[in-house]
Amino acid sequence: MDIRKLPFVNLLRRPGRTFSLLLLTAFLALSVFGGSVIVMSMKRGLNNLESRLGADIIVVPSSAQSKVSFKNMLLQGTTGAFYMSGENLTRTLEVEGVEKAAPQLFLSSLKADCCSIRIQIIGIDPETDFIIQPWIEESCQSRLGDMDVVAGCDVGVNASDTLKIYDEPCHVIGKLAATGTGLDSAVYCSMETMNKLLKAAEAKGITHEITSEDEGLVSAIYVKVKEGCDIGKVNSAIQGHTRKASAVRTKSMITDVSDSLSGVSRTVTWLIAVVWILSFVILLIVFFMIANERKKEFALLRLLGTSRAILGSVVRKEAAVCSLAGGLTGVALSALGLFPFTGLIEKSLGLPYLTPDVSTILLTALLTVAGTVLVGSMASFWSAARLSKVDPGRVLRGN
């Protein structure tokens, strides 16, 4: 037994008190860490979306609006079984100011034997595509050839694997980086490959909303506007020139979302600040009460010859160890509650949600724990310092 062991002995032999303090500090760390990670993930998801999105305008069939909203399509990567004539692609290209127009064809999602999740197949035109191909990672070739596919990050295959779709072997030439949206479970292939897959499905008696006979259908057209052209004007021109289709500007939609997101993140930041301040006040009160209850204990230590400085360090150490444990517990609980459920959070938020990289998470965890320890030590130290100003002979009188 010596004075340096005393803090630990005090903590261990009063488990109830220690546990309550631990719980309190754990709650502090949990809310701060959890809140920060969620906000960072939303920001990262949106930034990623912004940089990923090469299209200024998206054109979809008018009927699509009743099935999925533009917002969901863009933010969550939701696709659907809606189609329009390929003529609209030609018409779009005719519009003044259109630099590029890339069609995509959505096939309703299907259960592939490779993975537990439903995947969706999206046909693209490798010649004109400027949306997907620039993002192919680790690929040996950047163009999609016959029976080649590119997989989203949640599809359980690796580059150069073979993925069987309707028993047709497809060559995976690359994987896409995480987007934090539904597109992570998509598989991209050329229109010709899509047609072959449809035929294979029909041979097996599986039907889709479209058949292999349907020529030149598209689900969406992604448009890039020429440098210097007014996107709004181009957008209305496309709107007027195409048939049974609606065009929408992507950037303005993202700006809307990012505005509301910065509102959300401001709110969360405030909430975190309030949690910290509240916790600090609560911790102060708790330590104040504990110190009052332990007044005699501290006075006795002083009576036995413990200097103010040493008593202070005992109390501080006790609080630091306890809030360190609480901080770590809080961060761990928060991590357990967040990281396994990113998919769920992504869905319920309806926004792209990309967890920050490991080093950022570790740094956040470290700062959270350090902050918790600091707050805990400060609160305890203050109450102990207040007490040790009183002469021990004044506290310890008779009974």
Place this chain on the structure above:
Amino acid sequence: MKLEASAVEKWYLRGNGESNRFFAVTKTDLALEPGEVTVLTGRSGSGKTTLMNIMAGLLTPDGGRVMLDGQDLYAMKDDELSRLRNRLFGMIPQGADVLPELTVKENIILPQRIYRSRSRGSFSDDDERENEGLLSERCMSLLEQMEISHLCDARAKELSGGERRRMCIARALAGDPKFLFADEPTSDLDDDNTRIILSMLRETADSSCAVMIVSHDAEAGEYADTEWRMDGGTLKKR
């Protein structure tokens, strides 16, 4: 080594207003010398504990000084005074205060390990172990003399009043203090134990320690070199 209080006084405010000063101890002189047992008696509330705390460096007087070999205790820095009290003073508080969660043995050893904790200082490992062993032996022999050695691993909060008091006595003696302050050390003890304790305090004084005892026990007088009586904050020789 001599501990001398000169003209110490302590007052408290009673009721409201500055006018209601109440003197717990009026200007008092008292000297404690090694080898002597000083016994202080007096009615409850007469200021005995207050005076003892002032002597022991635990309560700042409102006037006067307490000098130890020319050093004013209350002019020292907290750090110095604490260290000095830890090394030279032993105190048996009237409330028999203990650290409730520590065992009896830990309670007794802890004060000796506030400044001389393990692996601090210049001791080698062997010296350390020997020190540790000596301290433990000393602790056990004190507990045996107090007849509570069987309780050495019990938590202090589990002890009875008398057991606690005896533990406090062992705690004060373990550091071989030069000044021992015992505030009613025998108040909840039976006659046998009272005799044991008082003779132990006498022996301690004989090994050149200054012992100050506050006691209501008539028996304490038999062990005293000097007897004082406190009456309403004033000290009178008996």
